[in-house]
Amino acid sequence: MEGDRVIRTVCPRNCYCTCGMLVTVREGRIVSIEGDPLNPATDGGVCLKGLSYVERISSPDRILTPLRRRLDGEGFDQIGWEEALDGITAGLKELRERHGPQAALFYEGSGNHGALSSLAEVFWNQYGGPTRAHGDLCWPAGLEASRLTYGDNLHNHPVLTRESRFILLWGHNPAETNVHQMRLILDARQQGASLAVIDPRSTDTTDAADIHLQPRPGTDGALALGIAAILEAEGLIDRSFLESTAVGVDPYLERARAFTPGRVAEITGVGVDEIRALAIRYGETRPALLIAGFGLQRHHQAGQTMRAVALLPALTGNIGVRGGGWQYANLASHGLRPPPLPPVPDRETRSFPTSRLGAALLELDDPPVRGAWFEKANPVSQHPRTDRVREALSRLDLLVVVDQFLTDTARMAHYVLPAKTLFEEEDLVTAYWHPYLQLRQKVLDPPGEVRPETEIWRDLCGRFGFDTHWFDGDRRELLRAMLPEGEGNLLERMESEPVVLKGTGEVAWSNRTFPTRSGKIEFRSEEAAELWGVDPLPSWEPLDEGSASTAAELWPLQLLTCKTRERIHSQFGNLDWIRGVDRPRRLDINPADARSRGLADGDRAVVWNDRGRVVIEVHLDHGLREGVVHVIEGRCREDDPWLNLLTDDGITDMNHGATFYECLVEVGRV
Amino acid sequence: MSRAGFILDLDRCVGCGACVLACRMEKGWSDETPWRRIVPFNLDRVPGGPTWHFSVACHHCEDPACLRACPSGAYERRADGIVVLDGERCLGCRYCEMACPFGAPVFDERSGIMMKCDFCHERVDNGHSPACIAACPVGALIRLTDEDLEATSPASIPGFIDPAGCRPSLRFREPGGNLREKRLEQLRKVLEQ
Ligand code: SF4
Numbered sequence: 001m002e003g004d005r006v007i008r009t010v011c012p013r014n015c016y017c018t019c020g021m022l023v024t025v026r027e028g029r030i031v032s033i034e035g036d037p038l039n040p041a042t043d044g045g046v047c048l049k050g051l052s053y054v055e056r057i058s059s060p061d062r063i064l065t066p067l068r069r070r071l072d073g074e075g076f077d078q079i080g081w082e083e084a085l086d087g088i089t090a091g092l093k094e095l096r097e098r099h100g101p102q103a104a105l106f107y108e109g110s111g112n113h114g115a116l117s118s119l120a121e122v123f124w125n126q127y128g129g130p131t132r133a134h135g136d137l138c139w140p141a142g143l144e145a146s147r148l149t150y151g152d153n154l155h156n157h158p159v160l161t162r163e164s165r166f167i168l169l170w171g172h173n174p175a176e177t178n179v180h181q182m183r184l185i186l187d188a189r190q191q192g193a194s195l196a197v198i199d200p201r202s203t204d205t206t207d208a209a210d211i212h213l214q215p216r217p218g219t220d221g222a223l224a225l226g227i228a229a230i231l232e233a234e235g236l237i238d239r240s241f242l243e244s245t246a247v248g249v250d251p252y253l254e255r256a257r258a259f260t261p262g263r264v265a266e267i268t269g270v271g272v273d274e275i276r277a278l279a280i281r282y283g284e285t286r287p288a289l290l291i292a293g294f295g296l297q298r299h300h301q302a303g304q305t306m307r308a309v310a311l312l313p314a315l316t317g318n319i320g321v322r323g324g325g326w327q328y329a330n331l332a333s334h335g336l337r338p339p340p341l342p343p344v345p346d347r348e349t350r351s352f353p354t355s356r357l358g359a360a361l362l363e364l365d366d367p368p369v370r371g372a373w374f375e376k377a378n379p380v381s382q383h384p385r386t387d388r389v390r391e392a393l394s395r396l397d398l399l400v401v402v403d404q405f406l407t408d409t410a411r412m413a414h415y416v417l418p419a420k421t422l423f424e425e426e427d428l429v430t431a432y433w434h435p436y437l438q439l440r441q442k443v444l445d446p447p448g449e450v451r452p453e454t455e456i457w458r459d460l461c462g463r464f465g466f467d468t469h470w471f472d473g474d475r476r477e478l479l480r481a482m483l484p485e486g487e488g489n490l491l492e493r494m495e496s497e498p499v500v501l502k503g504t505g506e507v508a509w510s511n512r513t514f515p516t517r518s519g520k521i522e523f524r525s526e527e528a529a530e531l532w533g534v535d536p537l538p539s540w541e542p543l544d545e546g547s548a549s550t551a552a553e554l555w556p557l558q559l560l561t562c563k564t565r566e567r568i569h570s571q572f573g574n575l576d577w578i579r580g581v582d583r584p585r586r587l588d589i590n591p592a593d594a595r596s597r598g599l600a601d602g603d604r605a606v607v608w609n610d611r612g613r614v615v616i617e618v619h620l621d622h623g624l625r626e627g628v629v630h631v632i633e634g635r636c637r638e639d640d641p642w643l644n645l646l647t648d649d650g651i652t653d654m655n656h657g658a659t660f661y662e663c664l665v666e667v668g669r670v
Numbered sequence: 671m672s673r674a675g676f677i678l679d680l681d682r683c684v685g686c687g688a689c690v691l692a693c694r695m696e697k698g699w700s701d702e703t704p705w706r707r708i709v710p711f712n713l714d715r716v717p718g719g720p721t722w723h724f725s726v727a728c729h730h731c732e733d734p735a736c737l738r739a740c741p742s743g744a745y746e747r748r749a750d751g752i753v754v755l756d757g758e759r760c761l762g763c764r765y766c767e768m769a770c771p772f773g774a775p776v777f778d779e780r781s782g783i784m785m786k787c788d789f790c791h792e793r794v795d796n797g798h799s800p801a802c803i804a805a806c807p808v809g810a811l812i813r814l815t816d817e818d819l820e821a822t823s824p825a826s827i828p829g830f831i832d833p834a835g836c837r838p839s840l841r842f843r844e845p846g847g848n849l850r851e852k853r854l855e856q857l858r859k860v861l862e863q
């Protein structure tokens with residue numbers, strides 16, 4: 001309509017797609033959101049979550065003023081910024097005076113991506129360096145495995161998926177979690193490509209597959225080594241490619257040979273013929289693209305598993321090839337330079353692996369953690385061991401949560417500060433699937449009393465008498481300074497299109513230069529052994545808490561808590577628009593497993609192990625592997641289960657990840 | 671001009687709901703009055719049967735049951751096939767709701783009249799696609815072409831019936847490949863049993 005403004009921006013969720021968006025504003029309100037047709041990877045699309053921002057930003061549940069918990073602990077009072085920041089300042093000062101800066105925890109999640117987040121450090125570094133968490137709940141083991149193997153995390157431009165002849169998805173469900181990738185896969189399929197999926201569940205992705213293997217969770221490493229052995233036996237290894245580009249191939253193959261088809265079948269619970277058929281079709285068809293999701297690296301042996309899987313494309317000469325490749329994460333857009341920050345005073349930074357949040361807060365001493373600040377995070381829903389997390393948070397003297405909604409974590413806070421949405425401050429957003437760097441242009445002023453986090457940090461710095469010059473001047477100039485040397489003018493280009501940074505090609509590794517220690521693809525990695533104390537060759541052992549462990553005698557079912565299309569973790573599920581199309585959180589269970597426990601569809605069941613128990617409705621899922629149960633993760637509403645009461649706060653073999661899928665349970669009638 | 675109508679590619683639709691939300695954004699309906707819905711088939715993945723998501727709205731039928739049933743002449747089928755409902759003339763008697771075998775007209779308690787997918791005729795008149803079609807991220811929901819209209823009928827999907835003889839302008843397309851055949855075969859077997 002006349003007078004409408006259309007602004008190009010980008011969805012900053014922790015999601016593969018990172019869609020460019022065109023937002024239409026009419027009379028100060030957002031009336032529509034469409035995909036940006038100039039982003040070739042997302043091709044003019046967003047998903048239902050991207051569309052739901054229209055509701056989300058003006059949701060009546062949105063927090064628009066600072067809140068302070070009432071003295072009786074029940075509920076919150078709305079207060080002004082002065083009062084809130086005065087109270088928080090006094091609390092943080094007292095912590096520091098009595099116990100030192102490490103008595104405070106600063107925790108930043110991934111709920112809202114943007115380069116300006118780094119400005120939080122301006123405050124915390126001058127505060128003296130708080131306690132921090134390192135690692136990540138989601139994907140770090142796979143990142144490290146990829147890096148150790150190829151030297152970096154890069155992959156082909158997504159649109160080249162269309163040129164593939166054989167696509168193997170491993171622990172990945174793009175129909176739900178990377179819907180634009182699904183379009184490309186369906187396009188390839190329409191042109192005759194075959195699709196194979198390895199997933200213990202049946203999903204909308206496996207429905208489209210020609211081959212579907214359903215191994216026991218945690219056995220993917222054995223499956224990958226077994227496939228390597230079959231490829232060798234069938235003469236499907238690309239020796240000429242490997243000769244000049246790889247090291248350690250022979251010891252790797254020797255290791256793989258121990259994983260005979262019969263043994264792998266026994267470990268994985270998948271038939272010998274099925275494994276052979278997959279291996280041979282993958283090895284024979286070129287170009288073949290292997291895309292690994294995050295699902296197969298949520299257990300203690302994550303890194304070693306991912307190394308075994310990541311090597312298959314190298315073994316078959318599919319690296320540096322259009323339509324082929326190894327696809328896990330593409331960090332081509334991640335070349336931003338953080339602004340020079342104030343130094344942390346001369347003291348060792350104290351940090352713990354993020355998965356251990358609850359335990360660490362309960363156990364850390366000298367000084368104990370007495371105060372915590374969470375932004376873009378909802379650990380009560382998303383961290384393992386909800387019992388420990390809640391216990392730890394309830395003991396704090398000061399808990400500050402910055403969020404848009406009253407999440408499970410925010411409900412426990414002393415102070416809740418309203419967070420801006422993606423539309424309310426300009427920022428730069430990187431991606432991890434397509435190569436584009438995109439400008440998140442500001443669309444609206446924040447509503448109510450909402451202030452961007454950068455304003456909160458500036459204000460706090462002022463109250464502490466810290467240097468605030470980072471916040472002075474134009475935000476745009478700050479962003480410009482983060483772009484690679486000499487590329488500052490990209491910012492203006494990004495107003496009208498997504499950009500790629502210099503030196504990032506369409507086909508990853510086409511120059512066959514690998515920035516590993518040896519400069520080659522590392523089948524054997526001394527670096528892996530040195531850094532992480534693992535076998536230099538990819539290896540597989542049964543999981544401590546796997547289907548073959550002694551714990552399985554008590555708790556014989558493996559619980560998976562997977563992602564879904566209509567939520568990103570604990571976000572979006574509170575919205576009416578989403579509720580209209582989402583599915584209830586139920587316990588998916590194979591009918592045979594249900595029958596032997598006297599459970600029928602729609603029954604209430606209790607799911608338990610030695611960590612916790614959850615009551616939930618049963619859903620018979622004929623497509624799910626026996627011995628595996630599944631519930632969609634993420635708690636957004638009162639009626640969602642507390643799944644992470646059941647999951648363990650373990651740490652992956654590499655890079656400090658979490659072990660959500662190494663979780664045995666038993667299920668019974670209520 | 672080709673006739674207004676939808677093609678749903680059952681091999682592509684992953685039931686993501688973007689079309690439903692796009693419609694809601696465009697038309698501003700509430701929870702109780704959805705103009706577009708996803709009707710899932712076999713979400714339990716009973717062996718042998720395919721799992722499908724039917725994204726459905728008004729089918730803009732050739733011989734619309736709603737129009738036939740309406741006592742006040744509130745329905746009109748435009749020359750381009752779009753079946754529109756004139757809210758000004760709607761009495762709120764809900765005859766059309768009862769007549770339409772596909773549940774397209776919905777009663778809005780607040781205004782006391784019916785509502786229905788209007789094929790985004792304003793967008794269409796301005797040369798755009800309907801909002802749901804524009805939003806489908808996998809290209810499963812597309813605008814009907816004359817070719818598809820001729821080539822297939824909704825009855826090619828076992829179980830899809832047209833009890834009132836409305837002749838819906840809806841087609842389920844086979845995009846090529848063997849996938850749909852494979853799933854159809856499965857479904858026929860299940861229905862035969
Ligand atoms: S959540 Fe993901 S798919 Fe949806 S709009 Fe945002 S980036 Fe795109």
Ligand code: SF4
Pocket residue numbers: 682683684685686687688689690708723725805806807808809810811
């Ligand atoms: S947007 Fe497309 S894929 Fe998603 S439910 Fe609708 S028709 Fe199906």
Ligand code: SF4
Pocket residue numbers: 692693694696697705706727728786787788789790800801802803
């Ligand atoms: S054509 Fe328009 S009104 Fe009809 S379902 Fe699609 S978006 Fe809704």
